[in-house]
Amino acid sequence: MPDTSATVARPLADERVDVPINQTSMVFEGYIWSVRQDNFDYNGSSIVREYIDHPGAVAVLALDDQDRVLLINQYRHPVQMREWELPAGLLDIAGESALLGAQRELAEEADVQATDWNVLTEFYTSPGGSNESLRVYLARGVSASTEVFDRTEEEADIEIRWVPLDEVVDAVLARRVQNPGLIVGVLAAQVARSRGWASLSPADAPWPRHPLNRHLPDSEA
Helix, strand or coil: CCCCHHHHHCCCCCCCCCCCEEEEEEEEECCCCEEEEEEEEECCEEEEEEEEECCCEEEEEEECCCCEEEEEEEEECCCCEEEEECCEEECCCCCCCHHHHHHHHHHHHHCEEEEEEEEEEEEECCCCCECCEEEEEEEEEEEECCCCCCCCHHHHHCEEEEEEHHHHHHHHHCCCCCCHHHHHHHHHHHHHHHCCCCCCEECCCCCCCCHHHCCCCCCCC
């Protein structure tokens, strides 16, 4: 058998790789996001790859004092489905922090505010074809927002429902819900709750893996 001692000795973690990019161009600029083409050298080969260039996003797992999760149901045109999701949205406002973006999305999509915020988890939604990074916040101490927002387009007929966390986990495992932010968020919450929420991070924790933060030291990301 191969010697795996060096691998076992290191913590299991993704690693940042700074690959020299020979050329980059925007081949399509869309209304919401764009497609970028990079030419780079890797493993002795010159490689061309296209991917969605994304501003990043946040999602909010709002949990009430009965361990119910706030879910929204809305239409998603690429898959032509009404999906159950966590409140979420793009980080497309210049200068807005991820935390403020999450608080804004929770208010705009569900008319809810919260007093206690933590980072629950974060992930790349589709790393083979997009640089989108999504951070999921845990929000507790929830109450009705002081402002009610008008919703338009796909958000005009959003349905809001509070569902016990265990019931949402069952729906995930039964493959009845498909949204990745929901799946990752509720499974992370289920495990974190079983461990007394010890894995939570401060709401303003650095986010070094977000593509826009790659040039920053981890303490400033």
